[in-house]
Amino acid sequence: xxxxxxxxxxxxxxxxxxxxxxxxxxxxxxxxxxxxxxxxxxxxxxxxxxxxxxxxxxxxxxxxxxxxxxxxxxxxxxxxxxxxxxxxxxxxxxxxxxxxxxxxxxxxxxxxxxxxxxxx
Amino acid sequence: xxxxxxxxxxxxxxxxxxxxxxxxxxxxxxxxxxxxxxxxxxxxxxxxxxxxxxxxxxxxxxxxxxxxxxxxxxxxxxxxxxxxxxxxxxxxxxxxxxxxxxxxxxxxxxxxxxxxxxxx
DNA sequence: CTGTATCCACTGCGATACTG
DNA sequence: CAGTATCGCAGTGGATACAG
Numbered sequence: 001x002x003x004x005x006x007x008x009x010x011x012x013x014x015x016x017x018x019x020x021x022x023x024x025x026x027x028x029x030x031x032x033x034x035x036x037x038x039x040x041x042x043x044x045x046x047x048x049x050x051x052x053x054x055x056x057x058x059x060x061x062x063x064x065x066x067x068x069x070x071x072x073x074x075x076x077x078x079x080x081x082x083x084x085x086x087x088x089x090x091x092x093x094x095x096x097x098x099x100x101x102x103x104x105x106x107x108x109x110x111x112x113x114x115x116x117x118x119x120x
Numbered sequence: 121x122x123x124x125x126x127x128x129x130x131x132x133x134x135x136x137x138x139x140x141x142x143x144x145x146x147x148x149x150x151x152x153x154x155x156x157x158x159x160x161x162x163x164x165x166x167x168x169x170x171x172x173x174x175x176x177x178x179x180x181x182x183x184x185x186x187x188x189x190x191x192x193x194x195x196x197x198x199x200x201x202x203x204x205x206x207x208x209x210x211x212x213x214x215x216x217x218x219x220x221x222x223x224x225x226x227x228x229x230x231x232x233x234x235x236x237x238x239x240x
Numbered sequence: 241c242t243g244t245a246t247c248c249a250c251t252g253c254g255a256t257a258c259t260g
Numbered sequence: 261c262a263g264t265a266t267c268g269c270a271g272t273g274g275a276t277a278c279a280g
Contacts, residue, residue, distance in 0.1 A: 065228060096213055
């Protein structure tokens with residue numbers, strides 16, 4: 001469980017889906033947006049993720065009921081991923097962490113510098 | 121940064137230090153407790169951690185200014201680890217996550233079961 | 241007691257190639 | 261487009277032994 005929550009890609013996918021990808025047309029009404037994203041969108045957005053990890057992580061999140069996978073049988077196939085309520089609530093938690101990270105990143109970096117020079 | 125925050129042992133050490141180890145004498149006054157813990161205490165408390173990982177994690181946390189290391193030159197040496205204010209604030213964040221995990225663990229497990237049987 | 245140093249097994253992950 | 265399958269390596273972490 002802890003392993004799942006503290007997975008790098010889990011965190012990033014949640015963030016991506018929760019913050020709603022930039023897939024909207026200019027001027028479109030995004031209120032109440034379900035914030036769904038395509039497979040390829042995620043692949044592009046999460047720079048550095050391999051197909052393997054993306055698929056793997058997506059599957060585990062679906063299994064855990066944090067996201068839904070919806071395939072519409074167009075040609076070629078279209079697949080949309082979306083946060084469930086559960087996933088959304090987790091995302092809210094994560095946002096708190098993210099905020100903390102952004103606020104205190106400087107402190108941490110400063111501490112590292114101090115610590116390192118004291119050693120060197 | 122993300123990697124650091126989403127490290128298993130980081131999370132657990134923070135939890136251990138933040139929740140104050142059970143190192144108190146019965147009836148001792150624990151209010152305003154600095155919640156410090158010894159190396160060996162952590163080693164015992166965090167079941168499954170190797171000396172290597174404990175030391176490594178402790179060092180990185182110290183470097184980031186999240187914990188302090190205090191060695192008192194008794195014989196044998198006594199070393200106490202303690203959360204800094206920064207570390208404490210992170211711990212608070214983590215508690216939120218922990219709470220979420222405890223509240224929704226059941227849902228996740230249920231979803232897994234449903235999902236698995238549907239596949240099988 | 242509180243570490244450091246070394247070795248090594250394991251596996252997680254990336255890269256690549258292929259399919260519906 | 262949205263995956264699955266396979267291979268191979270690198271880095272992570274465990275076990276062990278040693279030291280201040």
